[in-house]
Amino acid sequence: AQSVTQLGSHVSVSEGALVLLRCNYSSSVPPYLFWYVQYPNQGLQLLLKYTSAATLVKGINGFEAEFKKSETSFHLTKPSAHMSDAAEYFCAVTPSSGSARQLTFGSGTQLTVLP
Amino acid sequence: EPEVTQTPSHQVTQMGQEVILRCVPISNHLYFYWYRQILGQKVEFLVSFYNNEISEKSEIFDDQFSVERPDGSNFTLKIRSTKLEDSAMYFCASSERGASSYNEQFFGPGTRLTVL
Numbered sequence: 298a299q300s301v302t303q304l305g306s307h308v309s310v311s312e313g314a315l316v317l318l319r320c321n322y323s324s325s326v327p328p329y330l331f332w333y334v335q336y337p338n339q340g341l342q343l344l345l346k347y348t349s350a351a352t353l354v355k356g357i358n359g360f361e362a363e364f365k366k367s368e369t370s371f372h373l374t375k376p377s378a379h380m381s382d383a384a385e386y387f388c389a390v391t392p393s394s395g396s397a398r399q400l401t402f403g404s405g406t407q408l409t410v411l412p
Numbered sequence: 413e414p415e416v417t418q419t420p421s422h423q424v425t426q427m428g429q430e431v432i433l434r435c436v437p438i439s440n441h442l443y444f445y446w447y448r449q450i451l452g453q454k455v456e457f458l459v460s461f462y463n464n465e466i467s468e469k470s471e472i473f474d475d476q477f478s479v480e481r482p483d484g485s486n487f488t489l490k491i492r493s494t495k496l497e498d499s500a501m502y503f504c505a506s507s508e509r510g511a512s513s514y515n516e517q518f519f520g521p522g523t524r525l526t527v528l
Contacts (some may be wrong), residue, residue, distance in 0.1 A: 340503060340521040341455070341503065341519040343516065346516060387454070387455060389455075398445075398460050398467070398468065398507065399445070399468055399470070400445075400447075400455075400505075400517060401457065402455040402456070403454065404454045405454060
């Protein structure tokens with residue numbers, strides 16, 4: 298069974314500061330990994346995905362994430378936070394093989410950007 | 413850009429009533445999903461649907477839930493007899509490819525279900 302752990306349910310950063318949101322996965326084989334963002338009262342928007350190609354993945358809005366197999370991590374970063382980045386961020390996994398297609402989500406990290 | 417749509421955006425119902433949540437997936441997608449998010453909690457998988465049948469379901473998806481693709485475009489989630497604990501945001505998602513490819517799911521905006 299797969300699982301995802303997001304360390305830190307709430308993260309606050311100053312505008313212009315580095316954003317680091319942590320995600321660790323548990324899986325018998327490296328899965329496919331995703332970061333989704335949810336703005337207030339909206340659905341889930343895909344930020345970026347890892348599907349066993351490049352380990353450093355660039356996404357929308359200046360976000361990127363690095364897949365580290367040795368650390369079973371897929372942390373999300375952005376060099377300089379913007380006020381519009383305030384939202385909830387979810388890490389998710391799905392098997393890279395087999396027929397199962399469900400996404401397993403982490404518990405989410407609420408990002409606050411301070412002026 | 414194609415998107416997943418869901419109706420209604422907000423549904424209020426009395427406990428014990430039946431509700432049907434509707435979704436229109438992206439037109440060339442083959443896999444369809446329902447997830448739910450209870451307020452303040454993580455997004456949880458309910459069910460996936462492929463080739464007009466359920467392909468996976470979670471423990472949450474018990475006999476009170478059912479899914480259907482009644483025509484070529486809609487995908488519905490029915491809750492037969494709603495309970496207070498069914499109050500949640502329900503997200504529909506769809507993905508294009510089959511088992512041989514990665515699973516990028518596109519999510520709709522959600523239906524907020526409130527059971528009184």
